[in-house]
Amino acid sequence: MINKENNILINFDSNQYFSHLHKVIMKINILSTQSIQHLLLKKILSIISEYNQFLLAYSGGLDSTVLLDILSKIKIKKFFQLRAVYINHKINPSSDDWSLHCKEQCEYRDIPFKNISINIKQNMTKNIDEAILRSARYNALSSDLQLREVLLTAHHQNDQAETLMLALKRGSGPTGLSAMATNNQLYNHRILRPLLYCKKKDIIKYAKQFKLKWINDDSNMNTRFDRNFLRLNVFPLLENRWPNFITTVSRSAQLCREQEELLDELLAETLTTLTKNGSLYIQPLYTMSVPRRKYILRHWIAKYGNIFPSSKQLEILWKEVILSRCDAKPVISLGSKKIKKEIRRFRNYLYLLSTKNKISQELISWNNKSCYCFLPDNIGILFHMPINNFESIQPKEKKSIFPLCSVSPLESIVRAPKINENIFIRFGTVQGLLKIFGRKHRCYLKKIWKEFNIPPWERPRIPLLFYNNSFIAAIGIFTINDEEFLDKQSSKWRFYWIRNHYNS
Template sequence: MPNDKEFKKLRCRVVRRLKYYQNIVLAFSGGLDSSVLLDLLVYIREETRILRSHERRRLRAVHVHHGLSQNADQWVNHCKQECYLRNIPFSTIFIAINKKSEGIESTGRRLRYQALVSTLTQDEILVTAHHKNDQAETLLLALKRGSGPAGLAGIAGDTSCFSYRLVRPLLDVTRIELEIYAKRRRLHWIEDNTNTDARFDRNFLRLHIFPLLQKRWPAFSCSVARSAQLCSEQEELIDELLEETLNQIIDQDKSLHVNTLKEMSKNKRMALLRRWLVSLGARMPAREKLLRIWKEVGLSRQDSRGEMKLEHQYVKRFRNRLYLVPFLLSPPEDTFILYWNSNIKSLVLPRDLGCLYRTSITTKQQEQKNTGINFSLNLNTIQSRINDSSGALFPFSIVRAPIFSESISVRFGSVDGLLYIVGRCRGRKLKKIWQELSVPPWWRKRIPLLFYNDQLISAIGVFVTCFGKAEEKNKAWNIVWERESNNAITNIMLKNEIFQDSCNERTDTIDEQFSDLLFD
């Protein structure tokens, strides 16, 4: 390892970015950038082992085989050999990308990220080898799209992706510095032939535009990176200033108050609307799209049920609230009946609606839960259970246990006649109950209805009928509805398969929300 001042400085940059992390997974393409980062990470790992023997850094590499080049199999062998020489655990993930798709760049990025993150454990972080030139390219592409400060902030050096961290320790290093390092270290790397295809915007910039800019202004990449940093800091400040207001206008169910937004200035309203969408996993909408969402959905009549389709979700209005709703499969038919064996504690629901789980509860637990949740019509509590599309809160109902002669079934849709529910003296039709409890229309036919024989016992998470009320002297059941629609919807949207070659095991695709992250 070279010990001159410049190389020590490069190592220090990487160490500074990664000093708080112990278990690192490198996205290893085998190209120049990731080969340099692999070499640096190995050196840092060994140096840590010698100087601080009590610390144990774990490092492994993952290569994504996208099949876009006829040399892809050779690249896998190269990466495997490089890791073998350094005693680094290595695995390959295979993804299928439709070569005829129009958005092959963005599709490839999304699928690569999904594949990489699918291999992580909770205590690992993902590390990529983006550098300062990548940052400059990203900013110019953002300018081409007409992006605002958030887009011009470019690539984040350390960001949160769900429960994982994504770190890019080379963002303040230029490509020339990486080339000098690689040559001095006599590293071997591959050249991706797709990088010379100027049909792709990023390659066009890299091949034809940046050489002219760098020749005219040698410090151009550094200046652009500084501008991106300033935009990032500005966005962080705006986030901080708007955080309190955003929390005040978002309900527990993640819906947004329309009337409060109406009273705000246009700029503040658009900033809050954009942050609300992004906080729920939507991609950053273009300015024109955002204006349309407000005009066509936010300003629609209360009874019009306005909605607008985004990439993988809908923005819907119900009463004075805006909701971000994932694509949902059509609900089961009203005639559908799913019988539940009382000896089995779980029941898989149709149409990707998740599962029901039951547990027996004690009298003391029953008293505690009945007073605060299912045996009162607390609208905020009920709405938070029904509407939360993140799956973080699971609806549940406390009901009496069935007697021996009663069969248990789950149904969906409409119920004839008047229903007498706990907390109400008068009978009401099911449609009226949905309206009183502000249950959005798109959930009504998807809520599991629990029956004993032909008697409705509970709409899980919403209400319990008088026939289902649990008494202190009787046994009670806690029925929990764990909705799994988000994962199922993700699989539908992807329409691609991802395979992990590590340990010869197949792995499923995961959250598509990495689609707006940049990876090259």
């Protein structure tokens, strides 16, 4: 049936589906269950039948053209919607002509079409990077996906074998060797690969039988690219020796994936238990076996940082960060230029953070007439509002995990500035002993940060509120105790700090 709220086919009656499919099959003269059409249709439907809105990544090449043609023949409006997108990298001089070809093929099949052009900031004539192109392509496709749409790509069994061989070249473990999945997550969407269990020769056979028109990209013959090298130079030799090599390699990838899924199922609860607000509690790791510990660390980083660390990086993380002395400030950097992260340890927790710029020590003058103040380095916005009736103020409790993990706005209640007082925001240190609300004794700011469990890397990024040269509050953390603040008759303001958690 169809879930009306999500508009996705759920627990669909296969008999009803295939009865409708049978009518389509009859129309395209598929009379034999052994025909290439029936074979491909059956494999495709086994993967897409749980969804009903699709976006096809259509390059105009052989594989995506075959997928487009098959989908167009089973495109029953009652069941699902289909549209196609061509990603124009603007690299090949013929790219615009290819876009026009894709548009014509979609119009012929009554399928909505869209061209998306992207610009790669790189010298593409000599040093084209496959990873950069792939990342840009998927980012563009993901951005164009509508709320309930599922992305379809035309990867097939030979592509799967290539992916596994490249993973072997990199020395990947079971996660890398599991290669591509038929159904996986792409950011906040699903990505399906309906042809992943289909052989390349079957796809070619279908295209020739139905006299399809497709694009031949001359760059596919450039063996400088790793995939082309495998496809043109390596696999023909292997298949000549072992005709079923592609199929068996694909099976190995599937077995690795099943193993990873089983590990996910067995250890997911452990990872969830050790994780709080995205940080990882490391005390139980000391007594775990090495494989179990590595799994927890690897999947924590993958889940919260979208980065897949190498064995070498995990070893460095363990020895130089987790096992470093208690008073150390260890850090390890991970990722690439596009995704740059760092891991820090604080009080038996690991934190996966985006790399941050140093905040300027200069004063930020806040116009008293303005309710808003934008903080540097995109760390958030401050705003204030008057409090008409004085509210009781309770001392802030110490947190076991530092309060900046909160996704809610942080707030402080302070006395309103006097007419001759201007508002300033500073970052960094404050000299001298401080007496904060709720405490009997004065102490230095460094000790206050420790009492509130504020990690060292967050301290320089906390906005400090000043009226002229008088320190008033660390917004959202504590307030300075003075007589005017305690006077219930004096007017009060509430300051809010809305943090930008996309950069936290």
